[in-house]
Amino acid sequence: MSRYWTGRLLQAIPLLFAVSLAVFAVLHLAPGDPATLLADPAYLTESQRAAIHRSLGLDDALPIQYVRTMAGIVTGRLQSFRTTEPTLAMLGSALPTTAAVGLIGLALATVAGVVLGAAAATRPGGYLDRLLGVAIVSAVSVPTFVVALFALRLFSEEWHLLPASGIRPIGATTFDPIASLPHLVLPVLVTAFPIAAILARYTRDAVAEALAEEYVRTAHGKGLSGRVVLRRHVLRNALIAVVSVVGTIIPLLLGGSVIVESLFGLPGVGRITVQAALQRDYPVVMTTTLFAAVLVVAANLVTDFVYGLVDPRIRLA
DSSP: HHHHHHHHHHHHHHHHHHHHHHHHHHHHHOOOOGGTTTTGGOOOHHHHHHHHHHHHHSSSSHHHHHHHHHHHHHHTBBBBBBTOOOOHHHHHHHHHHHHHHHHHHHHHHHHHHHHHHHHHHSOOOSSSHHHHHHHHHHHHSOOOOHHHHHHHIIIIIIEEEEEEEEOOOTTOOOOHHHHHHHHHHHHHHHHHHHHHHHHHHHHHHHHHHHHHHHHHHHHHHTTTOHHHHHHIIIIHHHHHHHHHHHHHHHHHHHHHHHHHHHHHOOHHHHHHHHHHHHTTTTHHHHHHHHHHHHHHHHHHHHHHHHHHHHHHTTTOO
């Protein structure tokens, strides 16, 4: 078992190296000049522009810049071009917002998806089953930003039930989890909706397939109720497929955080990444992108671990 985990961790090293190279290359090939962060380009002379490039280390060879950037991320000394704040500190301050929205949204979507999918599988062709088909089509075809704009229009502008943006009440100087809960409702629901629909559809198919197995008929023949058979036998086998889907959803969740945080004005990782990319703040983009890559690798490892918990017959080797 330890050889398996060691091998998986070693496989992650070249993956993260390739991601860092790709992001570094895209940033330096993209149009734009980081010098414009520090001075108005209309008033910059060539000598002033060159001086700014030297101060930012942009006049060095690209391999040297890459090694310095990666060393700065590892040591925590890499600083933002715009604010000179350590990029890891910026990531740490933005991470709680992203984690709150992402984890609560994923948990809500998983519970709703499994419950609705299992209920639909027990009554194929019923009202809930047909409604689930409409939900999955809507989740796939309607972009996240459309759902977010619709929610803002309905709950914030028309009904005035929930705040439209921000993570804390206006005028608040400290973070209060209770006071911030209304600000998280819409972002969490928008995040959870497409994930819940997808998980419900996979759960429905997996449960329907498990219900047709011989051991289910045997369990019913022994006098077990349908609810007990569903909970003890069917769902446990069906959850293997659901765990696989959850593992692949993590990257989509990170990508969706960019849209959700931008539309709802949340100070999360997705929003600071977009702002840094638009401002050519290379160190911030490198830090947040590598963090996302590490998170995806960790999510895949956790998925493998959960396989063994859901089905003890699975042995990782």
